[in-house]
Amino acid sequence: MNRIKVFLxxxxxxxxxxxxxxxxxxxSGGQVVTVQPKIMVIPYTKEGEDLRTILEQDENKRxxxxxxxxxxxxxxxxxxxxxxxxxxxxDNNIFTSDNQTDIKTQIVEMSGADVYVQAEVIAxxxxxxxxxxxxxxxxxxxxxxxxxxxxGESGRFYTDDFNKLSSKAVxxxxxxxxxxxxxxxxxxxxxxxxxxxxxxxxxxxxYKMSSEVGEDGLPLSDVVExxxxxxxxxxxxxxxxxxDVKMIFDDVRIPLKDQSTGNNYNPNKFGLxxxxxxxxxxxxxxxxxKGSTIxxxxx
Amino acid sequence: xxxxxRLFVVGVSVLMLANSCRTIYPSAEVNYLSGDEQTLTVRSxxxxxxxxxxxxxxxxxxFDVLFFRGLPQSKQKIPMVGSxxxxxxSKHKDYFDKFYDGRRHKTxxxxxxxxxxxxxxxxxxxxxxxDVKVNLxxxxxxxxxxxxxxxxxx
Numbered sequence: 001m002n003r004i005k006v007f008l009x010x011x012x013x014x015x016x017x018x019x020x021x022x023x024x025x026x027x028s029g030g031q032v033v034t035v036q037p038k039i040m041v042i043p044y045t046k047e048g049e050d051l052r053t054i055l056e057q058d059e060n061k062r063x064x065x066x067x068x069x070x071x072x073x074x075x076x077x078x079x080x081x082x083x084x085x086x087x088x089x090x091d092n093n094i095f096t097s098d099n100q101t102d103i104k105t106q107i108v109e110m111s112g113a114d115v116y117v118q119a120e121v122i123a124x125x126x127x128x129x130x131x132x133x134x135x136x137x138x139x140x141x142x143x144x145x146x147x148x149x150x151x152g153e154s155g156r157f158y159t160d161d162f163n164k165l166s167s168k169a170v171x172x173x174x175x176x177x178x179x180x181x182x183x184x185x186x187x188x189x190x191x192x193x194x195x196x197x198x199x200x201x202x203x204x205x206x207y208k209m210s211s212e213v214g215e216d217g218l219p220l221s222d223v224v225e226x227x228x229x230x231x232x233x234x235x236x237x238x239x240x241x242x243x244d245v246k247m248i249f250d251d252v253r254i255p256l257k258d259q260s261t262g263n264n265y266n267p268n269k270f271g272l273x274x275x276x277x278x279x280x281x282x283x284x285x286x287x288x289x290k291g292s293t294i295x296x297x298x299x
Numbered sequence: 300x301x302x303x304x305r306l307f308v309v310g311v312s313v314l315m316l317a318n319s320c321r322t323i324y325p326s327a328e329v330n331y332l333s334g335d336e337q338t339l340t341v342r343s344x345x346x347x348x349x350x351x352x353x354x355x356x357x358x359x360x361x362f363d364v365l366f367f368r369g370l371p372q373s374k375q376k377i378p379m380v381g382s383x384x385x386x387x388x389s390k391h392k393d394y395f396d397k398f399y400d401g402r403r404h405k406t407x408x409x410x411x412x413x414x415x416x417x418x419x420x421x422x423x424x425x426x427x428x429x430d431v432k433v434n435l436x437x438x439x440x441x442x443x444x445x446x447x448x449x450x451x452x453x
Contacts, residue, residue, distance in 0.1 A: 036452040074336070074436065075451035076443075172338055175374035182451055183377055189453055243323055 034256060035264045037114035037185075040080040041068050042107070044120035044135070051107075055083065058240030064121045064134060067170035067246045071178055083113045108141055114292070115143055120165055129156035132165040136177050143251065148180040150272040192233035192253030196293040197274070199224065199247040201284070202258055206299050208244045213281050227277050228252065231270075248267045267292050302380055329364040331372040338392050339365075339435040346426050350417040355402070357429040358411055365433070380437065380448055391447045400402060407438045 043061045047049050055062055056288040072079045084233035085107055092135065107117055134152040139145065150171030154165040188194075201207060209221040218226075221242050228237050234252040258265045271287050271294045277283045279296070287295040301410045328344035334448045341364075345357025364370055367384040369377045388395045396401045409432040417425040 034453050071336075072451070075439075077451045175336065176376060178451065179375065179377050182449075185451075185453055186449065189449070 032257070032263055035266070038080050038112055039072065039077070039115045039117060039138075040082055040085070040108065040111050040113040041117045042063050043117050043120060051086075058121070060123060060132065060174050061119070063163050063166045064119050064170055067167055068119055068136070071170070075178060079105060080111050080113050081106075082111075096102050106198075109291075112291075114140055115139065115147060121169070123162050123165070126156065129158045130160065130162065130165060131156045132162060132169040132215050134166070134169040134173065136173060138181055140194065140292070140294055143196060145194055145201075145251075147184045148177050150174075150177040150180070155161075158215050166170060188244075189256060192236060192255050194251050194292070195254055195270065197249040197296065198293060199249075199296045199298065201298045207283065207298050209242060209246055209247055209288035213283065223281065227274075231273060231277075259263070260277070265295055270294065271296075305329060327360070327364055327368060329361050329370065331370055333373070334373050335352050336374075336436065338432055339375065340430060340432045340433045341370065342414065342428055342430050344426060344428050346379070346420065346424050348424060349372070350413075350427060352427055353425045354411060354413060354426045354429055355416055358408055359399055359404055360410065361431045361439075362407075363437070375435065378397050379442060385423065387427050387447075391445070393425075394445050394447055407441070408432070425432075 009234045043051070043055055043058075043065060047056055055065075058090065068077050069081075075127075079188060088110075104164075115138055115148045117136065117138045122135070123131040124133065132154040134151065136148070136150045138147040140147060150173040153168040153169075154168035154172065157165065159165070205221060206212075210217065211220050212218060213220050214223055224247060225239070228249065233290050236251075236253040237249055240248040240249040242248075254270045255265050257263065258269070271289050274294065274296060275285060275287055278296075284299040286295075286299060288295040288297075300336075331340050332340045334340060334341055341361055343357040343361045345353040345355070345360060346407040347353035347356045362434075363384070365375055367378050367382060367387065369375060410430070411432075412430045414428040414430055416425040420426045439448075443450045
């Protein structure tokens, strides 16, 4: 009888260990690697230009993009390949509109890029020689915050080799461009990442921003702001608009790392904190997270 | 008379003590000459007790400017490490001690060519202008490897 008991206990202990222990195959020994931003380099397109063919037709743009990516590579950073994403997008038929601006937005969204670098290549012919100018701009996809801007010039040369001129134009500014970008990344590490929070109401909701909620009976918008004051990283937030039917925080800083555990932190986790806050108030919400934007719909 | 001498000695001592407490910051006589993606050539003016020390001083000034000030006209316009040099140097004391006192900076100097002869200046010291070529990409990698600066990204 005792033997059976011991055998059963052994089986149970083995089972619980197997269920609750961390998977040894992926045990990193507590190491946390910071999730890096995904960066994509794309060509600048004017309104009506076909983004799909512009790279294929213009080799100067291809060279400029390759050189910019080379700059990122030299800093040990891997970028998302725009051409590969473009092909994948073509294969998956993600393009649903003929509007080129929309296609660009769709590619950026599909790629999951956090930052995109836009390169405008301007080739100039002149009597005193030919030159290439380059305008480089880096944005945060979700917030539109500018991360770095530089203008590069090849200088004028008596040559028709625009490929070489494009290359020289990139070389003239890419290091400086990356240095400024890194300074902005350092600011993000120290002061938090910027996210957008959009709070609205479902049509059947009984609440409005002026509805009095909580124990103190304060207006909902004020209660939300007071919560944000306490929970935005380093009290850093900005309200874009507050009306009776919506409230938009266009810049709320969240830390890159969970300040208590040291694990990576993201907008989804911040969204969960908001969910808990509304639940405490007895308000039911819907929560969607798209990139760095949290959409809260009060039911 | 004795009192006058005593007063003079005390006065001189106080003056010397005050001078020794004053921090002497290095000058930033470093000017951009040329550069490409991986290297940077500058003209730097160094001061030292002899020519060799003046050259070393000129070389180290280049790194001081690159680390804590940034070099206008070059591709490294913003400081590689940070503007607060005393804080950064104390945070990474080992690295900077080896870099400057251990003369590890030499491993990033591709060439160091004195421009003319060393001239005598005030205090019996010598001054010399040196064209210094720095391996900038190796320097950045080194700073990243030893954790003085973060790698590109978050």
